[in-house]
Amino acid sequence: MFGGLREKLKAARERLGGSINAAAARAEPGGEITPADTAKPPIPAPKPDAVPGTAAAPASEPSVPTFVQKMKTLIIDRELIVSEKDLDDALSELELTLLESDVALPATDAIISSVEKNLVGRHRKIGESVDHLVVHALKAALLDVLGQGFDLKAYIAKHERPVKILFTGVNGTGKTTTVAKIGSWLRKEGFTVVIGAGDTYRAGAIEQIAVHAERLGIRVIQHQEGADPSAVLFDTVEYAKAHKIDVVLADTAGRFHNKANLMSQLEKIKRVMKPDLVVYVDEAVAGNDAVTRAFEFDRTVGADAVVLTKADMDSRGGAAISIAHTIGKPLMFLGVGQAYDDIMPFEPATVVEELLEGGA
Numbered sequence: 001m002f003g004g005l006r007e008k009l010k011a012a013r014e015r016l017g018g019s020i021n022a023a024a025a026r027a028e029p030g031g032e033i034t035p036a037d038t039a040k041p042p043i044p045a046p047k048p049d050a051v052p053g054t055a056a057a058p059a060s061e062p063s064v065p066t067f068v069q070k071m072k073t074l075i076i077d078r079e080l081i082v083s084e085k086d087l088d089d090a091l092s093e094l095e096l097t098l099l100e101s102d103v104a105l106p107a108t109d110a111i112i113s114s115v116e117k118n119l120v121g122r123h124r125k126i127g128e129s130v131d132h133l134v135v136h137a138l139k140a141a142l143l144d145v146l147g148q149g150f151d152l153k154a155y156i157a158k159h160e161r162p163v164k165i166l167f168t169g170v171n172g173t174g175k176t177t178t179v180a181k182i183g184s185w186l187r188k189e190g191f192t193v194v195i196g197a198g199d200t201y202r203a204g205a206i207e208q209i210a211v212h213a214e215r216l217g218i219r220v221i222q223h224q225e226g227a228d229p230s231a232v233l234f235d236t237v238e239y240a241k242a243h244k245i246d247v248v249l250a251d252t253a254g255r256f257h258n259k260a261n262l263m264s265q266l267e268k269i270k271r272v273m274k275p276d277l278v279v280y281v282d283e284a285v286a287g288n289d290a291v292t293r294a295f296e297f298d299r300t301v302g303a304d305a306v307v308l309t310k311a312d313m314d315s316r317g318g319a320a321i322s323i324a325h326t327i328g329k330p331l332m333f334l335g336v337g338q339a340y341d342d343i344m345p346f347e348p349a350t351v352v353e354e355l356l357e358g359g360a
């Protein structure tokens with residue numbers, strides 16, 4: 001998951017460290033970094049064939065630490081103040097990296113300015129390694145844009161039952177599968193669940209959710225194809241109340257925010273079933289498109305949280321990084337495969353640790 005972004009962040013981390021290291025070296029009397037420092041180690045010249053009478057070369061030269069080694073281990077043994085100029089190029093590269101990874105512009109700007117604020121103009125502690133400084137700055141910036149996530153278990157625990165969750169989103173992004181996965185996850189967490197087959201629009205949708213529900217042993221409330229989804233979901237809520245079910249999961253037909261009739265149908269569903277949470281589902285692989293669509297959905301029907309599916313197929317990670325910051329609503333789960341267990345609550349700290357694997 002997000003392997004491409006992890007690699008790119010590694011390069012950005014080394015580049016930022018290199019810039020600080022260069023600034024530190026410049027601050028040393030006679031410590032200017034030369035191009036040779038940043039160049040790859042020279043390829044040793046081939047040894048001349050042994051010529052009788054020539055002295056043998058010493059077995060080994062005293063080893064000089066490479067630039068990268070210096071960066072990783074450099075201890076700043078006196079105060080260093082990094083200037084904006086020192087980081088200009090490295091920050092521009094980081095910006096490009098994030099944009100190329102489909103991180104939305106507002107999130108990219110926030111990350112860059114947080115890293116800059118964290119690294120520029122600050123007196124550094126004696127004994128801090130450059131890599132530690134950089135990783136700390138990147139982690140803080142990413143955690144800032146990722147927000148808190150959404151603890152569904154804690155939410156259910158403190159809400160009146162049944163907790164009613166309405167799932168919305170565009171066609172084919174994995175909404176129905178996500179309803180089934182979350183149902184399975186909730187059951188494992190000890191909650192009782194009922195599913196409402198609110199997608200009465202797409203042929204086969206009712207059967208699809210019913211098959212998932214049967215496999216999982218979850219009760220599904222359904223009407224026939226073409227029925228009013230508000231009525232189906234109303235009945236689902238009534239069933240939950242009558243049977244003291246903890247959570248109602250309401251599937252709905254996929255729709256675009258600009259399709260007026262389907263959007264007004266969604267408004268009606270909301271009026272009738274009065275969801276506690278509206279969850280917007282989209283696919284991580286859609287990158288910036290997912291962020292834009294989530295923004296539009298939130299503007300038109302409102303959303304309380306987001307689930308991104310197919311994160312297992314997404315190397316860039318841009319949507320996951322930027323969606324919460326851009327639309328101001330938390331990311332609740334990541335879908336990470338096609339099996340029922342392939343869903344994970346979105347935990348920002350874990351994702352950041354993975355992205356900066358091996359970080360200080």
Ligand SMILES: Nc1nc2c(ncn2[C@@H]2O[C@H](COP(=O)(O)OP(=O)(O)OP(=O)(O)O)[C@@H](O)[C@H]2O)c(=O)[nH]1
Binds near residue numbers: 199334
């Ligand atoms: N790799 C991967 N595939 C997923 C994930 N979630 C869903 N899918 C697949 O995506 C496809 C579409 O999923 P559905 O659940 O049918 O999508 P939907 O959004 O309900 O579709 P509509 O009912 O048309 O709106 C299926 O083949 C799922 O198995 C995921 O996290 N990872």
